[in-house]
Amino acid sequence: MNKSATAVAAHSTPRPALLAGLTLAISGAVLFSAKAVLAKLMYRYQVDAVTVLAFRMLFSLPVFAAVAFWKMRTEAPLSPADRWRLVFLGVIGYYLSSYLDFLGLQFISVGLERLILFLTPTFVLLITSVFLKRHISRIEWLALLVSYCGIVLVFVHDLHGGAGSTAIGALLVLGSALSYAVYLLMSGEMVRRIGSLRLVAYAMCVSSVVCIGQFFVLRPVSMLVQPAAVYWYSLANGIFCTVLPVFMTMIAVQRIGASTASQAGMIGPVSTLFLGALVLGEPITAVQVGGTAMVLAGIYMLSKKK
Template structure:
């Protein structure tokens, strides 16, 4: 059985190692956030979410499958119960969550998408309070209020600048994505301690990849695998730089500086997405968006400090 990973704090490691770990965490957060921008570029070639996510997993599956096979050969077999849990976690956390996210990106800006996804810790808190009867303190209520005020601010801003129905639909899809990922996080807590994060992620990503590819071949003609060359290039970027690298960079950062600090560094994600959307896609960066982003980040920071 895999032993629990030791707790790492900012004061327990040398400064150069801490700075390196922080840089890795920030890089991983920026790369992971870039997937929204890449998805928007892919949609310009008139592909849909089913095709987009299939190509993403097609390019990332070989790496995760290689890690999964290595873990299967070097570690004890999983129990049947753990295997079924991993199937469920892979389907909810990486397949359904990613699919809903890419569906939503067809209708909303990358800035709003990233902010909604960034509410995942608040959904974890609400689900825990609702189903596990955990009391929410005054500071946590304040953090939730700040975060959701920020989302409402950016949402109303986007409503005024586009089609209200499409914006609302896209926001609901991404909201569903965030809830699915919150359920995944709640389900992985005990398993990470028992089988290790690398093994869990590799197995779950393999399950997700199989589901995404099966969905494509069931719902779409095989001829759609033939796409313009830029679609393959952008899908390669999506699979390698926006999926594989962020996963391993985040895990490396957690190993160096601890989960709490790595999570704090991840707050750069919504900000980087906002400005990448401006630079690459031409999406405007307004005062209202910056104010809403600031409220969301402040709320998540309060939740993290409280935790």
């Protein structure tokens, strides 16, 4: 769809539907960003990333499995090749990216974590440029420069809390963003063929099995017994910060389009910054606000270019 067609489509959307779509997109972004805050709260109970991730998937798996079963009963079966692609996408897109993300959160603030993850579109752009020989325009280079300067600003600011641990955490979350960028690039063609709901449900089921299996391989069964607060946080992480944001974002895209929904989702890093201050007591400084603004400006420039 070209730019004029997109503008006409957006303009023709009834105001109530537009507001409902924006509300869903913003709410989904805030809820998804809140997973970092919940993970930090669980770390206070001496649980690690393997346990946090496994508990998150234990609570979200039943919902995704129900959707996957429904799709299996109502749609044509997948080819063996597509099944293997989905397994790979589930491993790299949701397991690996989530695992690296939760590992990194043990070392850095939720604000820096969310900003690094928000760079995923820039990684998609760079990967397509290097491997698919896509031309990057001047405005896109400027957007990349602004975004990465914002990250460097916040990263340097956070180094005072421990240079070694901050660097390790940032690199882990960077790996998370890169793996998810690869997932987005590889899933594009499959989304068009089998639909986003089916792909997400199947990939999340694969990811859940891997995450839960990893827990039982690396941790004793006794670690399933945790304080009640860990279960409640895990339930919220699995349902409110995983399942609901996925479906809310998908519905928002259907109502207002991917471009508008992605721009509304820019509230995510801002909400994480304030949630971190409100719930975790992480300070908000002028440097963090400035760096966040730069990252959001760069991503906005990329979204407008697209």
